[in-house]
Amino acid sequence: MTTRYQQVADHISDQIHAGLLKAGEKTPSVRQCANEMGLSISTVIRGYELLQDQMLIEPRPQSGFYVRNQYQPSQPPEISQPLVRPSEVNLDNLAVTLLQLSQEKNIIQLGTAPPNTDVASVKHLSRIMSKIIREDTHEPNGVADYDPPPGNTNLRRQIARRMINAGVNVHPDEIIITTGCQEAMTLCIRAVTKPGDTVLVESPSYFGTLKAIESLGLKALEIPTDAKNGISLAALELAIREWKVTACILTPNFSNPLGYCMSDKNKQKLRHILKKKDIAIIEDDIYSELTYSTQRPKAIKAYDEDGEASNVLLCSSLSKSLSPGLRIGWAIPGRWLKQVTHLKVSSSMAGATLPALTAARYLEMGIFDRHLRQMRRFYKEQRDYFLHLVSLHLPKDIRHTHPEGGYVIWLELNKKIDSMLLYEQALKENICIAPGPLFSVSGQYKNFVRINYGKATRKQLEKAMIVLGRLIASY
């Protein structure tokens, strides 16, 4: 539910975005707005405070509020042009280094993609966890026991309930609890492929997925992907005509790093094209709950069929929407349920019991939706603030995505700029960014960087963008 002061902020921000209130113009006075909307003065003042936080308006002494100069969103990067041919995957150590660097307290962390966990609703988890430990009776199925696949029943029931919003009607017994989305993805990829097979990936692609492909001895075929519409279906059709492909791995909702959200029509079309050739779709659904709108987008799995006709394996977790430390993920592998269950046993035997009990209890309490509303608004405001900083501190020839969900952004810098060098220079100044080549198996994206704008404070973001602007200008 939107609060009243949020309604005030939305009302004014809609007028600004529609061009009805232009930069430098005075907004309606607090009293006028209160009268028009039938709200109290204090509610309108809170709404105006929110608009100031969003960098949309600014106060002028003894005069009122004025619309700020807005950033001009730049063009998104052009559709990617990877080499459309299967490649061996040989990633260097950079992904591991980035993850290790993410533990360094004195570094401004923009390089990896953890969510912002500095909010009350997440701190609530530790209280739930302590309560579960206190209440534990040391009976079978308690905290100290194994939680073998498919995993905690209550948790699977809660996940099945949430999947309805994705358009997916699934029985809890069709869900397997995993150690994060990464394990779900690895198990699902293993279930449908054998070493040497070729899999399609969106390009640029999340480096954890590329790591999984590398470790399983598969070849990756990178498909051109557009920052707005997602993976090119035309290029994908050409690729599967030319090459023998076993699976297609993608994040259709708020992909990492492009942040695109595929339309329902394209999701249906993609499923149809791949179904005809019996190519499995491994769908990474991890960012869907972090839409900036009110309703999470549908999953490709929503268009899947039952039984042997199924060809979509959905993977997700609570890592981005709640807490990565829980390591609670899940797979809905359709007709590969049995294989994924066996692989889960061979990979880790069982999941950790305490996080599963905690996540189940948290979801049962019915507070997750409120938390999501708070996070969606927070990340949207952070995006606007970050883009404001981009327009202030980075050169004008930059192109960037405009995510409508999640919290990562993909920046295309001038071709002269080597993002690996920029990464090293920024690190010397205690700023960590993710250089573009991490997101490709064929060394693409040398002048791109991915930035997580959701975790750092505004002060840290500002400092980082001033430094990056200076480093880029020195080229």
Ligand SMILES: Cc1ncc(COP(=O)(O)O)c(C=O)c1O
């Ligand atoms: C697209 C995507 N998939 C999977 C993962 C890994 O998720 P988890 O932490 O749940 O294993 C990440 C983490 O950054 C991600 O961005």
